[in-house]
Amino acid sequence: MGTKELILEKALKLFSEKGIKETTVRDIAKAVGITEGAIYRHFESKDQIVYDLFGRYSEELYEKLEKAMEKQTDREAKFKEAVKIFLEFAFRNPDAFRFMNIFHYLRGKEVRKFRKIPFQLLRDLILELHKEGVLRTEPEYALATLTGTLERVFLYKSMGILKGSRKEIKERTAELLWKALAECGS
Amino acid sequence: MGTKELILEKALKLFSEKGIKETTVRDIAKAVGITEGAIYRHFESKDQIVYDLFGRYSEELYEKLEKAMEKQTDREAKFKEAVKIFLEFAFRNPDAFRFMNIFHYLRGKEVRKFRKIPFQLLRDLILELHKEGVLRTEPEYALATLTGTLERVFLYKSMGILKGSRKEIKERTAELLWKALAECGS
């Protein structure tokens, strides 16, 4: 792996563990095994690393969700597939997922600078399902339940509160959310 | 209001807007209208302000939840009351609620130092309802949906995504979660 990739990888891990401001350029350099100055051969600034990471993983999740949803024609399958893809990404890239949440939390306003925000896709999905009458819960509430539950499922899994294989968790969560929002909606 | 209370108030606002590390003691002092040194007559350190705030609001929400739940004997009423009290607190103290989330996110390990963590009460409630057979969804998933939805409902309300009066939102959320977790559980 190139040094640049290594920097991104180590920075991501540190950002997700300690926070962005709490991670110094020196921390990153030490984790990579180079010195501080060398970081600046690859990135203009610390913030550039942050932006690169956020943009890269946002886009990756966005495209995975987009691709997966395109394949499905059935509404239920589409919804459940979105949930699974989302959790699959979080389980596979826990540091990235945590980092993205931190970025959203503390620097939410800067999110606008990016295109391909996964949240947009989930919102569109919910709106679409609602328009088609499949999802009778108001879309704003549905969105809150969907995104909130997804984030917490990831969190509780990484904290060891939620047991079970990834597959089981993904399927159970998809099932639960579908029931809650579509079948049970009022 | 005393200077100490003013410091806590302004610090809370800044922490919730910019993050903890991102807020300097000077920022707080300026917001209060005093100099940095004066802060230290009231608090030993910046961290002490953070701890005071987290402890204070954790406890407040904890006790409100506890008191409200004690009053209810009916399972459904108890659950819904918990949801409403929780959201009521978040709506009334948006800075505190945001701040508590930030603290949990970035300094989760330090949460152990505190007693009276609202999360504990919600977990106990879920476990109790589950034991009594009211809540057929597995408790870990139910907890994820409950806490995740609550946080997002607050977030979307403060972002303007969720419209409606506080009362409407609280009741709708309570209804929705009860349906999702109790009536609809599988």
Added chain:
Amino acid sequence: MGTKELILEKALKLFSEKGIKETTVRDIAKAVGITEGAIYRHFESKDQIVYDLFGRYSEELYEKLEKAMEKQTDREAKFKEAVKIFLEFAFRNPDAFRFMNIFHYLRGKEVRKFRKIPFQLLRDLILELHKEGVLRTEPEYALATLTGTLERVFLYKSMGILKGSRKEIKERTAELLWKALAECGS
């Protein structure tokens, strides 16, 4: 005891234990049982406390030495009496003695502002004895041995290295120094 005296007493203790710069006005106020501001009712500044203390104890020792030496006509008795008075003062006022040494060490140049420096008397004594042929050691060396030994005897006594009653120590030290400098001098 008046507040002013109490301030001097507590300040002396703290200065001798921790050093002058290392002792804060707040430390002193706390030890006295008043607040910082009150100190300034009695002293213009922290430095004024330092000066008062140095002046006061310098003068006290100076006058004790002077008075005692005036009484003696015999050379040997005069020398030994000086040693004993000196040690007696140090044993009775260990904080003052330590403080004076610290002041000499770190702010030696300011000593010139004071009259009645005990060191002057010891030097005069040595010079006088030397002029009279009693003390054949060169006066500069004799002075070094005299003052150095006195300081160390005090130090080792307060550290518990030197055992024995004050009386024994005073007499033994006087004897030893007289032998070393007068009888044994070369």
Added chain:
Amino acid sequence: MGTKELILEKALKLFSEKGIKETTVRDIAKAVGITEGAIYRHFESKDQIVYDLFGRYSEELYEKLEKAMEKQTDREAKFKEAVKIFLEFAFRNPDAFRFMNIFHYLRGKEVRKFRKIPFQLLRDLILELHKEGVLRTEPEYALATLTGTLERVFLYKSMGILKGSRKEIKERTAELLWKALAECGS
């Protein structure tokens, strides 16, 4: 000379002239010709500079004394050599010697953290000579006279009170102390 050595050298000078607390990191940086921040690339903290200096010079004097004393078999020569080595060190490293005294005075409790304290060697020497009957003065008093005189001889020399070449002073002091403690002891 490397920056690290330069920092140690300038810090030593300032510490010995003004005291440790009285010397700021900025003072040191200015003396070296760099900025404050640069100090911290070489030392973790100001205190680390203090410890490095004390450890370094303690050890140096310790080892010089040890080596010199090992060579001598004759009791008198051994004692006198110790005196001379000690003064030689003080004359050659006046800043270090003053600094070590200040450290002992104000932070004596921290001395325990160091091994190879020259004082230990002098104490052992005195005890040994006493056990062998060469030194009839009680060892505690002998130690007081020895260490006190050495310190004062250095002090008076640097103040210009004691005239003469280093060699003369060293020999005279060794002679004087030997007479006082060994030949003259009672």
Added chain:
DNA sequence: CATGAATGAGGTTTCATTCAT
């Protein structure tokens, strides 16, 4: 006389960034 909040200067330390090598 005393309080204690506040000031303001200055202390130690941190850190993103630059730059000569």
Added chain:
DNA sequence: TATGAATGAAACCTCATTCAT
């Protein structure tokens, strides 16, 4: 590309002193 010393701004904190009460 990389090093690592250095900068400079700014962070947190301390403390002698002042002042309204």
